[in-house]
Amino acid sequence: MGSIGHVTPQKLSFDAPLPLKSGATLANYELVYETYGTLNAARSNAVLVCHALNASHHVAGTYAGQDKSEGWWDNLVGPGKPLDTRHFFVIGVNNPGSCFGSTGPGQVNPATGRPWGADFPVVTVEDWVDAQARLLDALGIQRLAAVIGGSLGGMQALSWTLRHGERVAECIAVATAPNLSAQNIAFNEVARRAIITDPDFHGGHFYAHGVVPRRGLRVARMIGHITYLSDDSMEQKFGRALRDAELGYSTQEIEFQIESYLRYQGDKFSEYFDANTYLLITRALDYFDPAREFGGDLSAAFAGARDHRFTVVSFSTDWRFSPARSREIVKALVDNRIAVTYAAIDAPHGHDAFLLDDPRYHGLLRATFERIAGEVQA
Amino acid sequence: MGSIGHVTPQKLSFDAPLPLKSGATLANYELVYETYGTLNAARSNAVLVCHALNASHHVAGTYAGQDKSEGWWDNLVGPGKPLDTRHFFVIGVNNPGSCFGSTGPGQVNPATGRPWGADFPVVTVEDWVDAQARLLDALGIQRLAAVIGGSLGGMQALSWTLRHGERVAECIAVATAPNLSAQNIAFNEVARRAIITDPDFHGGHFYAHGVVPRRGLRVARMIGHITYLSDDSMEQKFGRALRDAELGYSTQEIEFQIESYLRYQGDKFSEYFDANTYLLITRALDYFDPAREFGGDLSAAFAGARDHRFTVVSFSTDWRFSPARSREIVKALVDNRIAVTYAAIDAPHGHDAFLLDDPRYHGLLRATFERIAGEVQA
Numbered sequence: 134m135g136s137i138g139h140v141t142p143q144k145l146s147f148d149a150p151l152p153l154k155s156g157a158t159l160a161n162y163e164l165v166y167e168t169y170g171t172l173n174a175a176r177s178n179a180v181l182v183c184h185a186l187n188a189s190h191h192v193a194g195t196y197a198g199q200d201k202s203e204g205w206w207d208n209l210v211g212p213g214k215p216l217d218t219r220h221f222f223v224i225g226v227n228n229p230g231s232c233f234g235s236t237g238p239g240q241v242n243p244a245t246g247r248p249w250g251a252d253f254p255v256v257t258v259e260d261w262v263d264a265q266a267r268l269l270d271a272l273g274i275q276r277l278a279a280v281i282g283g284s285l286g287g288m289q290a291l292s293w294t295l296r297h298g299e300r301v302a303e304c305i306a307v308a309t310a311p312n313l314s315a316q317n318i319a320f321n322e323v324a325r326r327a328i329i330t331d332p333d334f335h336g337g338h339f340y341a342h343g344v345v346p347r348r349g350l351r352v353a354r355m356i357g358h359i360t361y362l363s364d365d366s367m368e369q370k371f372g373r374a375l376r377d378a379e380l381g382y383s384t385q386e387i388e389f390q391i392e393s394y395l396r397y398q399g400d401k402f403s404e405y406f407d408a409n410t411y412l413l414i415t416r417a418l419d420y421f422d423p424a425r426e427f428g429g430d431l432s433a434a435f436a437g438a439r440d441h442r443f444t445v446v447s448f449s450t451d452w453r454f455s456p457a458r459s460r461e462i463v464k465a466l467v468d469n470r471i472a473v474t475y476a477a478i479d480a481p482h483g484h485d486a487f488l489l490d491d492p493r494y495h496g497l498l499r500a501t502f503e504r505i506a507g508e509v510q511a
Numbered sequence: 512m513g514s515i516g517h518v519t520p521q522k523l524s525f526d527a528p529l530p531l532k533s534g535a536t537l538a539n540y541e542l543v544y545e546t547y548g549t550l551n552a553a554r555s556n557a558v559l560v561c562h563a564l565n566a567s568h569h570v571a572g573t574y575a576g577q578d579k580s581e582g583w584w585d586n587l588v589g590p591g592k593p594l595d596t597r598h599f600f601v602i603g604v605n606n607p608g609s610c611f612g613s614t615g616p617g618q619v620n621p622a623t624g625r626p627w628g629a630d631f632p633v634v635t636v637e638d639w640v641d642a643q644a645r646l647l648d649a650l651g652i653q654r655l656a657a658v659i660g661g662s663l664g665g666m667q668a669l670s671w672t673l674r675h676g677e678r679v680a681e682c683i684a685v686a687t688a689p690n691l692s693a694q695n696i697a698f699n700e701v702a703r704r705a706i707i708t709d710p711d712f713h714g715g716h717f718y719a720h721g722v723v724p725r726r727g728l729r730v731a732r733m734i735g736h737i738t739y740l741s742d743d744s745m746e747q748k749f750g751r752a753l754r755d756a757e758l759g760y761s762t763q764e765i766e767f768q769i770e771s772y773l774r775y776q777g778d779k780f781s782e783y784f785d786a787n788t789y790l791l792i793t794r795a796l797d798y799f800d801p802a803r804e805f806g807g808d809l810s811a812a813f814a815g816a817r818d819h820r821f822t823v824v825s826f827s828t829d830w831r832f833s834p835a836r837s838r839e840i841v842k843a844l845v846d847n848r849i850a851v852t853y854a855a856i857d858a859p860h861g862h863d864a865f866l867l868d869d870p871r872y873h874g875l876l877r878a879t880f881e882r883i884a885g886e887v888q889a
Contacts, residue, residue, distance in 0.1 A: 155760035173558055255760040292628045315745040315769045316737060322770045323733040326777070329763055330726040332710055337763070348708040352730060355701040359694060367693040373800065380798065382533035382633040384790035385715070389797065392700045399704070412762035419767065420758065422751065 135212045137169050140194035140204070142234060147273050151229070151264055154420075157254040161243055164268050165188045166226040169210060170218035172274070178509045179222045181265060181273045181301075182206060183289035186357070187412050188440030189233035192225035193218075208490040215499035220506040221278065226268050230256040230414065234409035239340065239407045246436035250409055251337020258285070258421045262292045266300065269302050278509050281305035282334060284454065284485035285414070288421045290318070291462070295314030295423055295440045303505055305498070307446040308487035310458035311431050311465070317453065321415040322361055324353035328408050337409050346408045351399030353411055358398050363450035363483030367391065384448075424465075431461060432468035443473040446494065448486040474501070513590045515547050518572035518582070520612065523649050529607070529642055535632040537825030539621055542646050542655070543612030544568045544604040547588060548596035557600045557652045557879075557889045559643060559679075560584060561660030561667035564735070564782060564792050566609035569605035571596075575591035586868040593877035597657065604646050608634040608792065617718065617785045628787055629715020636663070636799045640670045644678065649799040657880070658885050659683035661865035662832065663792070666799045669840070672816040673801055681883055683876070685824040686865035688836035689809050689843070690800035695831065698738055699793040702731035708785050715787050719794075724786045729777030731789055736776050741861030745769065802843075809839060810846035821851040822879050824872065826864040852879070 142165050149162040167190050177359060182192045184205070193210035198204040210216045210223050228233040228351040230253060238253035245252075269277070280301050282290040286307025293301045313321070328334055331349030335342050359367075380388060387393045427433035447459035455465055456477050466473040476497045480486040486494070522543050529537040545568050550557060560570045562583070571588035574580040588601050590595045605613040606632060616631035623630075647655070658679050660668040665687025671679045691699070706712055709727030713720050737745075749769040758766060765771045805811035821844055825837035834855050844851040854875045858864040864872070 155758075157760075178586075252765070256761060312751060314742060315751065316740075316742045316765075318747065318751070318767050319733075319737045319769050319773055321729060322767075322773055323737070325762065326733065326774070327705060327730045330729070351708070352701060352705050355697075355704065356734065359697045359701070362694075364692060364694045367697065371693040373690060373693065373696070380533075382535075382796045382798075383786075384703065385629070386632060389693075389696050389700075391697050395697055395700055396704070411764075416762045420760075443565040449600075 137194035137205070137211045137218060139197045140167050140169065140191075142167050142190060144234065145268065147267055149267075151260065151267070151277060153254055153260045154257040155186075155255045159229060159236065159254055159256075159260075159318050161270045162236035162264070164226055164229070164231055164236075164264060167192065167194070167204075167222060169193050169223040170221050172222040172272075173509070176274055177276065178220060178280060179224060179269070179277050180216060181269070181277050181293075182210065182223060183227045183261075183265070183280065183286035184225065184228065185282070185284040185286045186418070187402070188286075189231065190225040190227040190235075191233070191238055192223065201467055205488065209495070209498065215495050216281070216502050217506065220509070224268070224272070226265055228256070228261040229264055230279045230410060232410040232415070234363060237407065238337070238409035238413065247337075248340040250340060252411065253409060255416060258288045258292050259296060260491070261417070262296050265289070266297050266501075269300070275300065277301040278505055279303040281307070282309070283307040284309055284484065285418055288418075292421075292423065294441050294443075295434065298438055298440065301441065303442045303444070305444040305501065306462065308448055308451055308484055309462075310454040310456055311424060311461050313419055318419050320356055321419055324356050325412055325415060327352035328411060334408060337412075339408065345403070347403040350403035350406060350408055351396075354402035354406075355395045358395060360453045361484045363452065363481060366481050366483055367449055369481070431465035435465045435469050435471065438464070439469060439471055440465070440470065443471060443475070445473060446476045446478060446487070446497065446498075447483070448478050448480045448482065450481055451484045453484040453487060462477065514585070515572035515589045515596060518545050518547065518569075520545050520568060522612065523646065525645055525649075527645075529638065529645070531632055532635040532684055533633045534605070537614070537632055537634075538570070540607055540614035541605055542607070542614075542642060544602060544646060545570065546603075547571055547601040548599050550650075551599040551887070554652055555654065555656060556598060557602060557647070557655050558594060558724060558882075559647070559655050559658045559671075560588065560601060560603045561639075561643070561658065561664035562603065562606065563660070563662040563664045564681065564796070565780070567609065568603040568605040568613075569611070570601065578673045587873070587876065593873050594659070594880050595884065598887070599880070602646070602650070604643055606634070607642055607839060608788060608795070615785065616715070616787035616791065618885070624698075626718040627718075628718060631787060633789065633794060634664075634791055635795050635817060636666045636670050636798075637674060639795070640667055640674050641838055643667070644675050647678070647737075653678065655679040656883055657681040657683060658887040659685070660687070661685040662862065663796055664695040665795055666796075668839045670799075670801065672819045673812065674822075676816055676818060677818065681820045681822070683822040683824075683879065684840065686826055686829055686832055686862055688832040689839050696797050698710065698734055702734050703790055703793060706729035706789060712786060715790075717786065718847070723781070725781040728781035728789065729786060731786075732780035732786045733773045738831045739862045741859060743828055744859050744861055745845055747859070809843035813843045813847050813849065817847060817849055819849065821849060822854070822875075823851060824854045824856060824875065826856050826858045826860065826862070828859055829862045829864060831862040
């Protein structure tokens with residue numbers, strides 16, 4: 134089982150305006166992407182990997198000269214890995230609105246000559262899927278062997294079957310949900326308020342002030358991080374362990390190791406993530422709700438997805454998108470007699486489990502992709 | 512079942528310094544308290560009610576001329592109510608460090624002539640219980656018929672049996688835990704970071720600047736509020752309901768009713784609650800851990816509590832202090848063959864259930880206090 138080795142991101146410019154769900158339009162946008170493996174002659178072995186909140190097109194491999202630059206799903210994608218690049222042509226693409234290279238709020242708005250900031254149009258899961266479809270056009274790929282994603286990426290994978298169903302054979306949706314619960318939205322909203330009320334946010338136009346709303350980003354990330362980990366794994370990893378040997382009796386200094394860990398995560402995040410991107414991506418999460426156009430009937434939403442095969446994976450301790458949310462998706466598929474494999478993985482790691490290499494989880498994905506590889510080559 | 516009617520808070524000054532767990536000392540402190548009902552001739556019918564994070568001595572009744580000024584546990588305490596003031600002399604006391612009248616960080620530090628601010632000493636559950644014991648001394652009450660509290664108040668009730676066991680007959684601990692989990696501490700820490708990194712916090716000495724760290728307090732309260740409600744009750748109350756008829760596609764404006772609700776809760780809280788008090792009280796929560804001195808052995812911690820009777824109550828959907836945390840307390844008591852009644856109430860309201868009047872919950876407390884009333888009069 135080898136590594137992909139060094140990879141190089143590529144960039145494509147799109148001149149045709151992208152109509153957005155909000156009614157606005159994104160013109161002249163660029164998409165950054167990476168590919169791994171080789172597209173076969175029939176152009177039938179492409180697998181699209183959709184990224185979640187703070188990830189990017191850099192799914193696997195490393196960048197030359199950069200230590201610790203492994204892609205975010207490097208344990209899944211590579212030669213001999215579950216998503217085997219000896220058989221598949223794997224595509225990672227950075228979504229518009231992000232801060233990792235594709236057109237986003239930190240880049241210059243051609244209409245004004247200044248960074249987009251808060252004026253960047255609101256983007257949705259559906260808009261991202263449409264942008265991804267155009268990238269496939271440019272790459273000469275008519276139909277995906279599979280689309281896969283975890284969390285917000287899983288929402289994109291689901292959306293592919295609903296918006297461009299004729300262009301995807303298989304959908305693998307991991308640790309995701311058919312929409313956000315009130316509690317999910319609530320956590321997003323607190324994170325957004327922390328960012329927006331940071332005096333350095335300047336209404337989303339902080340670039341012009343030479344500052345970054347670091348305080349808000351730190352708090353947002355800390356909140357997010359709590360929801361990514363399970364109560365149990367946090368307890369096992371940190372428990373009530375103190376940083377120092379004795380209590381210091383302070384309200385402002387670090388006492389417990391969990392505090393130290395969270396502050397570190399927040400600090401690190403605030404150094405590289407764009408505040409407007411955080412708002413945009415949490416909003417895309419809030420808005421995703423394919424059942425909405427069908428009066429809340431998720432089964433009706435999936436009625437047209439009959440030509441696909443689905444794999445749905447949940448993790449027992451994921452309290453952000455609990456197994457019950459995956460079962461809602463499975464039920465909607467079963468209601469439509471659509472082929473679906475549902476794996477409820479018993480794993481202690483909470484939502485973050487989708488990024489880890491639990492053997493049962495990866496075993497399932499390996500078997501799934503081996504089957505797909507057989508179908509592609511048949 | 513009647514209301515207590517109008518009540519008036521009282522205040523007592525204490526000249527003997529209060530030694531604190533941190534090693535510091537609190538001198539010349541005042542305690543604000545309220546009492547309901549009449550102390551009997553034997554002085555044996557007193558029940559102490561301990562308050563949680565954002566509550567106070569004002570447990571029941573109303574203030575003359577103030578609409579909607581019902582005490583925070585008014586549904587529990589009054590003539591004919593479960594904690595019946597026709598039989599009991601009920602005491603509510605505001606803990607030091609609070610912002611509702613007892614000596615706290617917003618008040619003037621006699622040593623400097625300026626508000627204490629961040630210099631207010633760190634107070635613990637044990638310190639509060641010691642201060643409460645001195646109030647009983649002043650009121651001429653040697654022994655409590657019972658001590659009761661929910662959440663952080665429940666920790667105080669437990670601590671009473673460990674610190675002043677000879678002065679309390681019965682402990683009623685509702686929706687509480689023997690210590691905070693890593694996740695509990697994590698949520699507290701995020702809230703504290705939001706406050707401390709608010710530029711208007713000024714290191715805890717914002718009073719001198721004529722400002723209040725309102726942004727941080729709002730975020731802190733929003734986070735807290737999410738943890739007080741169950742996922743289910745939030746879903747039933749708000750779900751994905753929009754504030755307006757149509758989506759507005761905005762990252763900064765309110766789209767969902769849950770956002771509107773949380774912002775309102777945050778705004779309201781930031782208008783009356785002191786930022787330093789928030790830090791102090793969340794720290795008191797973090798620090799509470801009676802098993803710590805016994806190498807983490809909670810049963811050993813309760814070994815001396817044999818002369819009490821305990822009632823422990825948990826709520827099925829409370830994910831802040833889950834039923835499993837109550838069962839840890841019950842196990843420690845049972846290990847010591849201490850009399851304990853444990854009620855696991857199936858209620859949809861999450862942690863906040865302890866403030867509501869679920870009939871099974873109130874029925875249990877009514878029966879418990881009726882039994883105690885019989886014993887007091889015997």
